[in-house]
Amino acid sequence: MVETPEDRPRGSLPIAAIVAWTVFIAYFSAARGIQNFFPVSVFDMYRAHAPAVVGRVIVRDRAGDASELTTWTGFHCKGGRPVLRDLEACAPDPTSRPLGYILRDQQLHLDEHSEVVPGSEAIAIAIVLRSYRLVAERGAPPHTDCVIARCTARQRN
Numbered sequence: 001m002v003e004t005p006e007d008r009p010r011g012s013l014p015i016a017a018i019v020a021w022t023v024f025i026a027y028f029s030a031a032r033g034i035q036n037f038f039p040v041s042v043f044d045m046y047r048a049h050a051p052a053v054v055g056r057v058i059v060r061d062r063a064g065d066a067s068e069l070t071t072w073t074g075f076h077c078k079g080g081r082p083v084l085r086d087l088e089a090c091a092p093d094p095t096s097r098p099l100g101y102i103l104r105d106q107q108l109h110l111d112e113h114s115e116v117v118p119g120s121e122a123i124a125i126a127i128v129l130r131s132y133r134l135v136a137e138r139g140a141p142p143h144t145d146c147v148i149a150r151c152t153a154r155q156r157n
Helices: 015-034 100-112
Strands: 053-061 072-077 123-133 143-155
Touching: 053 100, 053 143
Parallel strands: none
Antiparallel strands: 053 123, 072 143, 123 143
16 A cells, blocks of 8 residues: 555655755764765865965066066076075965965976076066955055065066
């Protein structure tokens, strides 16, 4: 005999609803207890606030124009090759520095492209840590530049 909605006592839940609620409560409890452990997560990355200052390593030419470090090659810097991981002087707060993997990639680019490239003329540049202060105002955020190294380099074609 198949149970129909009319046969079921009034106020009782179907077994599927009970199972669904049990699974939901178990998942919610596990996520709260375990925190961030796949496949359960509380997604706290969406709960965190953005830092007040963020940084980015860029190249600034004589005219003051900014460009990506990877658009340059043939770096020859005063005092030897700069080490981008040592940015404490420019950014004492670690949260205002670029992410570690970005600095690593930029350092690799500097290390691999310090050879003299024949062709175009070397241009005087500055490798800078540009720190943006994130404010709730219209327009581009205000920034400051801290010179990491003064070099000559060539723009890539």
